[in-house]
Each structure stands twice: as C-alpha cells, then as structure tokens.
Amino acid sequence: MEIFPLDIATGGAFCNRTQEIARLSSNIESTTHTLITAPRRMGKTSLVIETLSRIATPKLIPVHLDLMLTSSPTSIQQYILKAVGEAISQISPIASKLNIAGQQLKKALLSLRPQIEITDDGFKIKLEATKPPVESISDALNGLDALAHKHGYRVVFYMDEFQQLAEMDENETLEGAIRHAAQHAKATAFIFTGSNRHMLSLMFDDSARPLYHLCDRIVIERIDAEAYATYLQKQAKKRWKKPISDASIAAIMTCTQQHPYYVNVLCRHLWRENTPPSEKKAITAWSQYVQYERGRIVSDLGKLTNNQRELFILIALAPTSQPYTEQYLSQTTFPRGSVRNTLNRLEALDLVIRDKAGIYRLQDPAIESYIRQKQQGSTLIHTE
Numbered sequence: 001m002e003i004f005p006l007d008i009a010t011g012g013a014f015c016n017r018t019q020e021i022a023r024l025s026s027n028i029e030s031t032t033h034t035l036i037t038a039p040r041r042m043g044k045t046s047l048v049i050e051t052l053s054r055i056a057t058p059k060l061i062p063v064h065l066d067l068m069l070t071s072s073p074t075s076i077q078q079y080i081l082k083a084v085g086e087a088i089s090q091i092s093p094i095a096s097k098l099n100i101a102g103q104q105l106k107k108a109l110l111s112l113r114p115q116i117e118i119t120d121d122g123f124k125i126k127l128e129a130t131k132p133p134v135e136s137i138s139d140a141l142n143g144l145d146a147l148a149h150k151h152g153y154r155v156v157f158y159m160d161e162f163q164q165l166a167e168m169d170e171n172e173t174l175e176g177a178i179r180h181a182a183q184h185a186k187a188t189a190f191i192f193t194g195s196n197r198h199m200l201s202l203m204f205d206d207s208a209r210p211l212y213h214l215c216d217r218i219v220i221e222r223i224d225a226e227a228y229a230t231y232l233q234k235q236a237k238k239r240w241k242k243p244i245s246d247a248s249i250a251a252i253m254t255c256t257q258q259h260p261y262y263v264n265v266l267c268r269h270l271w272r273e274n275t276p277p278s279e280k281k282a283i284t285a286w287s288q289y290v291q292y293e294r295g296r297i298v299s300d301l302g303k304l305t306n307n308q309r310e311l312f313i314l315i316a317l318a319p320t321s322q323p324y325t326e327q328y329l330s331q332t333t334f335p336r337g338s339v340r341n342t343l344n345r346l347e348a349l350d351l352v353i354r355d356k357a358g359i360y361r362l363q364d365p366a367i368e369s370y371i372r373q374k375q376q377g378s379t380l381i382h383t384e
C-alpha cells in the first residue's frame with residue numbers, strides 16, 4: 001500500500017481527522033445529511049471513504065457518485081439511475097426472493113420500468129427513464145429509500161463535486177428534486193462534497209434556493225501539526241527503523257503548510273531515500289518540487305487580471321489580517337476602490353483563503369513558495 005498516496009488516502013495512509021469522522025458517522029447513523037466543504041485536495045473524498053470503511057452500521061449500502069464528468073440533466077439522470085439500480089441489487093431479500101421483489105420494485109419504481117438483468121455474478125437492476133430527468137431522479141431516489149427502509153437497510157448517497165449541478169440547465173429543479181428526496185428520506189443519508197466553496201455556498205446558503213438549510217456542515221481544514229508529527233514518526237520508524245528529527249518534521253510542516261496533498265507529495269519523495277531526511281534535505285526537495293510545478297503556476301497566474309495578480313502576489317509575499325489598510329496597499333498601484341472586489345474574486349476562485357486566525361493567505365502553498373523564491377532570486381544570469 002502507498003503510504004503517501006496522491007489520490008484517496010484510507011486505512012494506514014489516513015492521518016487524524018478524528019472529530020470529523022465521529023461527526024460524519026453520527027450524521028450517517030441519524031440520517032442527517034451533511035455538506036463537506038474545503039478547497040481542492042484538502043481531503044474531502046478521503047474523509048468520506050475512510051468514515052464509510054470504519055462505520056459499523058449493519059446493512060449499510062454506500063453509493064458514491066462523482067459528478068465531475070456530468071454536464072447535463074440527462075447525464076446526471078443516467079448516472080443516478082445506474083447508482084440506484086446498483087444499490088437496490090444490494091438489498092439481499094430482493095436477491096433471494098426475486099419474484100416478490102419484482103412486484104415490489106415495480107411498485108416502488110413505477111415510472112422507471114425496472115428490469116432485472118441476470119449476470120454471471122448475480123444480477124443487475126436497470127432503470128429506464130420514461131419521464132424527464134428531474135422526475136425520474138426523484139422517483140429513483142424515493143424508490144431506493146422506500147425499499148431500503150422496508151427491508152431494514154440504510155443507504156449513504158454520496159455526491160462528490162456537487163457544484164457541477166449548479167452549472168447545468170434546470171439546476172434549480174434538479175436541486176428541488178434532491179431536496180425533496182432528502183427531506184422525505186427515512187433510510188438514506190445524503191453527503192454532498194465539492195471544492196468550489198463559492199458555488200456550494202450559493203446552492204446551500206441562499207434562502208431562495210431549494211437546498212437551503214438542508215445539511216449539517218463540516219468544513220475541513222489542514223491537518224493538525226501535532227497529529228502529523230506523531231503520524232510521520234510512525235511512518236519513519238516503519239521505513240527506516242529510526243526516528244526522523246523534530247527539525248525535519250517542522251520543515252515539512254512549514255514548506256507544505258500542513259496541506260495534506262502537498263505533505264504527501266513531499267513525503268513520498270523523502271521516504272524513497274535510504275535514511276531519514278535532514279531539515280536541509282526536506283527544504284531542498286520542496287524547493288525543487290516547486291520549480292518543477294512552474295508550468296502550472298505560470299498558467300494559473302496568467303488567468304488573473306492585472307489587479308488580481310498584483311494583489312495575489314502581495315498576499316503571497318505578505319499574508320495579512322488587514323488587507324484594506326493604506327500601509328498594506330501602499331505596495332500596490334491599483335485603484336483603492338477596487339480592492340474589496342478584487343479580494344472577493346480571489347476568494348471566490350479559492351486562490352486566497354482566510355485562515356482560522358483571520359489571516360488572508362494563498363490557498364496553495366506551492367504557489368506561495370514559488371512566488372517567494374522568485375522574489376528572493378537574483379535577476380542575473382550566471383555563466384560559468
């Protein structure tokens with residue numbers, strides 16, 4: 001098993017987040033719906049998958065839909081119908097008593113013409129959309145919930161990258177269908193995650209939108225430095241049979257700013273060495289990685305307007321809790337009147353965040369390091 005994965009972290013690769021796991025588990029058990037928000041690559045999907053793997057609820061059917069690649073109501077309709085069909089196939093009394101179940105399915109999913117397809121390793125339930133997307137989605141989710149409830153099952157319906165829905169035609173009717181299913185659910189806990197917090201906030205915090213006040217909300221942050229220190233010591237002993245120095249751990253934490261994705265990027269590199277890294281080695285490896293990312297960083301910076309780029313660079317070099325003071329802004333050239341809008345836009349794009357201490361800083365520690373390195377570097381070309 002990869003101990004510092006670049007994709008979903010579970011089991012031995014999963015560090016801390018004890019409180020979040022406890023809260024999400026208790027929500028699932030009490031059929032409370034949950035919205036999890038965090039910037040990109042902060043660990044949303046890992047948190048849900050790890051919680052589901054630890055949870056001991058009997059007869060639980062976890063469904064995971066990643067909406068990343070869906071772009072129209074019809075594509076989301078097909079995806080949800082497939083998921084509901086697969087989830088129903090997990091309800092074993094249905095498998096053992098197909099005949100009676102066939103009638104039940106027909107009743108619960110009337111508009112969806114349920115068909116049972118027998119496959120080599122069991123069977124599949126296929127649903128056909130005979131109504132427009134919104135109605136079929138509603139029928140499918142309500143039908144799944146009714147069947148699960150009848151047979152004493154629980155369902156977790158996890159929709160990842162949920163902000164995609166807001167971009168589609170008829171988004172509010174789709175949101176309405178999901179609200180309806182969630183509000184009437186007896187056996188289904190919905191989990192929504194997504195990295196575009198601005199868009200999710202428009203969907204869930206606006207009293208005029210259907211999903212308003214539907215969910216308990218978990219916001220995940222960077223992983224606590226102490227928890228990381230214990231975890232990295234454990235991984236060091238496993239790898240080298242000796243400890244890693246506190247100074248090296250501190251350097252890893254400072255470079256990556258405890259961002260789970262970047263901790264994994266740096267550590268998977270350092271853990272390939274034959275001995276525990278020194279502090280200097282950790283800093284050099286990070287600095288090389290940041291240079292290696294130059295293409296992506298330059299392309300991200302290129303998408304900003306001049307004003308946005310100027311403020312973004314200033315915040316990278318000097319994170320601040322008071323971005324509107326004249327002293328701070330005296331380092332920039334753009335009109336003072338536009339600062340608030342520019343900063344709001346950078347926050348909406350998730351490029352700048354306001355941390356727990358109220359400090360505005362860049363969301364991405366690699367970009368911050370890159371800008372600082374550039375600022376400190378010499379402009380001379382050194383020829384030997």
Ligand SMILES: Nc1ncnc2c1ncn2[C@@H]1O[C@H](COP(=O)(O)OP(=O)(O)OP(=O)(O)O)[C@@H](O)[C@H]1O
Nearest residue numbers: 005006009014015040041042043044045046260261
């Ligand atoms: N609790 C954790 N312990 C260790 N590593 C973690 C943890 N959570 C996440 N990671 C690591 O952080 C990175 C991002 O994780 P994940 O894909 O779960 O985040 P995400 O917020 O769903 O990302 P995206 O916004 O891309 O969907 C991965 O490299 C993963 O291995």
Ligand SMILES: [Mg+2]
Nearest residue numbers: 044045046160
């Ligand atoms: Mg994810």
